[in-house]
Amino acid sequence: MIVFRLIWESFRFAMQALKSNLTRTILSLLGVTVGIFAIIAVFTLVDSLERNIKGSLTFLGNNVIRVDRFPFSSGNQEYPWWRYFRRPPGNYAEFVFLNERLKNAEAITIFASSRATVKQGSNAYERAYLDGVIYNHKDVYELPIEQGRFFTEMEITAARNVTIIGVKVARALFPGQDPLGKELKIKGLKFIVIGVFEEEGEGLFDTPSKDEALLIPYGAFSKIFYIGQFGVEPTIAAKGKDDDPGLVVLENEMAGLLRAKRGLKPTEEDNFALNKSEFIQNAVGSIFAVISIAGWVIGGFSILIGGFGIANIMFVSVKERTSIIGIQKSLGAKNYFILLQFLFEATFLSLIGGLAGLMIVYAATYVPLGNLEIILSFKNILLGLGLSSVIGIVSGIVPATLAAKLDPVEAIRST
Structure with a gap:
């Protein structure tokens, strides 16, 4: 009281x-x-x-390690930048090798990215983000879908011409219409829309956004672009486990397997970079x-x-x-x-x-x-x-x- x-x-x-x-x-x-x-x-x-x-920066993923030629941070300022260009990019054979042997990853994927103009009738969306992905991609990166569905394993394996599009692409190509089941053209090839991503909204920077993106099977992507060292370079990415803080165990395992796959001797330095998505966020x-x-x-x-x-x-x-x-x-x-x-x-x-x-x-x-x-x-x-x-x-x-x-x-x- x-x-x-x-x-x-x-x-x-x-x-x-x-x-x-x-x-x-x-x-x-x-x-x-x-x-x-x-x-x-x-x-x-x-x-x-x-x-x-x-x-x-959501396009980098969460708890993800990428195999790149260039590191997010070299750590050694004296390392000649031109030596990074001489490094070989990742490839599908290395993805298969890692996918069969990695024990400390939740999932692993390989994807290739490029810009492309997408058309439907007289409508067009220029410089959209086009990604060729595999079925495991959804287990490494968050892909919230508002309408429709993700690819089936059969569609990925058979490299079917199907696509999942962002809301900006959907509004530009199919104004006032339901885009599901309709056709659009990428580099003259017809693709059927099977899904639409949830709206992500504007970011502060010109970073890849799902609103402007299209996902197609990895094999279908290879029909449009050459994938390799002198074309579109693919990226291998692995999602770490929650009981691996800092992804130290996964990073060491990936480094060892990649060195073995590329035949590097113990005295030779790595000719690849393992980049963690948390690096930029930290x-x-x-x-x-x-x-x-x-x-x-x-x-x-x-x-x-x-x-x-x-x-x-x-x-x-x-x-x-x-x-x-x-x-x-x-x-x-x-x-x-x-x-x-x-x-x-x-x-x-x-x-x-x-x-x-x-x-x-x-x-x-x-x-x-x-x-x-x-x-x-x-x-x-x-x-x-x-x-x-x-x-x-x-x-x-x-x-x-x-x-x-x-x-x-x-x-x-x-x-």
């Missing part, structure tokens, strides 16, 4: 402090408002940017971690100033209510009651400033920023409220302690 009484009295005194000198209180709370706004705005922007960028996370630290520094100074402002309000409040404190103590109020009363008041004042900062951030999320969607997360709201509470407690502890230690007789005599 005493807790509710303390909260009510503290809230009442906080409102009194706001009303008694509105300009002074607003100016004092401005620091907390600006500080919370700066920190939460930076965190919200960082979270939104990171989410959008990682969403744009690099993006590291960049935004630095930006987050900068947000803490910028907002920290504002919050510090706001803390001094609240402390000033509380010192004035203690001075103005000294006689009331004396009366309360003479009537039996304990020191902790007076202490908590002022601490609650300081916390309420700080929360008011913090809420104002959060409201400004929330209002800013409605500002259109192109493809970037800004979302104020529940985690950041809690962080803002938590910071406000801590600042209020820290700023109010000294004035509250002084108020609690006042002598009741001397306090009543004060004017």
Whole structure:
């Protein structure tokens, strides 16, 4: 019961402090408002940017290792770039070899990619992303289909002219129509649409998107493009298991098998690169971690100033209510009651400033920023409220302690 009484009295005194000198209180709370706004705005922007960028990199897959000629990061800056070009690309024979022997992969796939113009009657979609895939592709990469279905093993094996298309391609070629079962042309060859991907939405960068993609069987792709070192180079990708953190076991196993397949001697260096999809995502996370630290520094100074402002309000409040404190103590109020009363008041004042900062951030999320969607997360709201509470407690502890230690007789005599 005493807790509710303390909260009510503290809230009442906080409102009194706001009303008694509105300009002074607003100016004092401005620091907390600006500080919370700066920190939460930076965190919200960082979270939104990171989410959008990682969403744009979904074509790399999750928990996936790719066999490439070029590494995402060489690690050795002295390695001549031209030596990468001399490396042989992956091929179907290596895929079969790995598929038969890999023990630490959930699934393995091989695919080839190129740009192509797709036509249907007088409609056309230029430079669409065309991928030739095998049946296992769906087990390595997420391929959410909204309409229709994925390829059957028979369609892949027989290299049937069937395709799964993105929503942008569907809208361009079949406006106002159901594309399932209809024909389109790729390089003069007719393909039947058997599925449509779920809409992915715009990304921040010009990265491959399922909205502009077409999937066809790997064999059908080879009818259109030459697959090999001097044509479209295929990519082998393997999905790791959840109990292999960092995909260390899978990476070592793939490296050993590829070296054996390519006949590399123990003294020879690898002539392939094993690239993890998490590398780029972790690099993006590291960049935004630095930006987050900068947000803490910028907002920290504002919050510090706001803390001094609240402390000033509380010192004035203690001075103005000294006689009331004396009366309360003479009537039996304990020191902790007076202490908590002022601490609650300081916390309420700080929360008011913090809420104002959060409201400004929330209002800013409605500002259109192109493809970037800004979302104020529940985690950041809690962080803002938590910071406000801590600042209020820290700023109010000294004035509250002084108020609690006042002598009741001397306090009543004060004017």
